[in-house]
Amino acid sequence: MKKIAWVTDSTAYLDEELKNHPDVYQVPMTIVLDDAEYLDGKDLTAEELYKRLKSVKTAPKTSQPPVGVFMELYKELEKDYDLVFSVLISSKLSGTVASSVQAEQDVNIPVITFDSKILTYPLTSLLKKGIALAEQGASVDEIKEKLETIRDSNETYVMIGSLEQLHRSGRMSGMQFYLGSMLNIKPIISIEDGALNTKEKVRSDKKAREKIFDYLKESHNKYGVKEVYILYGLHKQVADEWQSQLEAAFPDIRFLSCPIGAVIGVHAGEHTIGISWNNADA
Numbered sequence: 001m002k003k004i005a006w007v008t009d010s011t012a013y014l015d016e017e018l019k020n021h022p023d024v025y026q027v028p029m030t031i032v033l034d035d036a037e038y039l040d041g042k043d044l045t046a047e048e049l050y051k052r053l054k055s056v057k058t059a060p061k062t063s064q065p066p067v068g069v070f071m072e073l074y075k076e077l078e079k080d081y082d083l084v085f086s087v088l089i090s091s092k093l094s095g096t097v098a099s100s101v102q103a104e105q106d107v108n109i110p111v112i113t114f115d116s117k118i119l120t121y122p123l124t125s126l127l128k129k130g131i132a133l134a135e136q137g138a139s140v141d142e143i144k145e146k147l148e149t150i151r152d153s154n155e156t157y158v159m160i161g162s163l164e165q166l167h168r169s170g171r172m173s174g175m176q177f178y179l180g181s182m183l184n185i186k187p188i189i190s191i192e193d194g195a196l197n198t199k200e201k202v203r204s205d206k207k208a209r210e211k212i213f214d215y216l217k218e219s220h221n222k223y224g225v226k227e228v229y230i231l232y233g234l235h236k237q238v239a240d241e242w243q244s245q246l247e248a249a250f251p252d253i254r255f256l257s258c259p260i261g262a263v264i265g266v267h268a269g270e271h272t273i274g275i276s277w278n279n280a281d282a
Contacts, residue, residue: 002082010040011089012123013258029263032061040263049262050270060266064096070103078109087127090117090194117194121229121258122276150278156191157212158274223279230257234270
């Protein structure tokens, strides 16, 4: 049985189980605030980021880990592992997958770079599933195939906390920002095939929340959803309110509440909140 090193990026939320796992490694993304660079999760926490965003003079930016960082890690892992399995943020949202693929070419250990087509805790759930499958004796090909099945069944819907930040970070056009602000429009953002998509536009947080809950109801009726991830920026109390309402409406679903982290917070804002789930559980 191959000894596998599991690698992910810092948009994945690592709970205590994963933080203490001896075979899990996390590569940090970079956050740029007023020309100063910070490593996500090491130099800057999400709470610190949101405070800094209120006073930055230039538009904040994020960047993927350089190829050299992946290469250095993979070369180090050659000493103790037979294979590296990297589960990374969607290639349509970041160049992180490309950095890993490039690094693969110059190391002696086999590397599987898996495009999760997602981010934050839904990415974490794929990582956990891969580790569990390996522990159950699944082959590398079986793991990859099963993770692809789960990944391709994902649904994610989010209320963006700050249209201004989405605009400043280059993820929303000036006209979209202007119209959204003037008309008090609340866009519901979905992630489809790894890319951001405006699913619907409504006029209030309440209506947006109701729409998102309706999406879950439709999928639950069709697929029997087992687990849902509540994704939030800074304000856990709002996530807790959503969780109470969701648990009352869907008593047979398990709900987990998870922060989106600093890198995603740069683009989405501290008031961001949404839910994500997988319709397949391979």
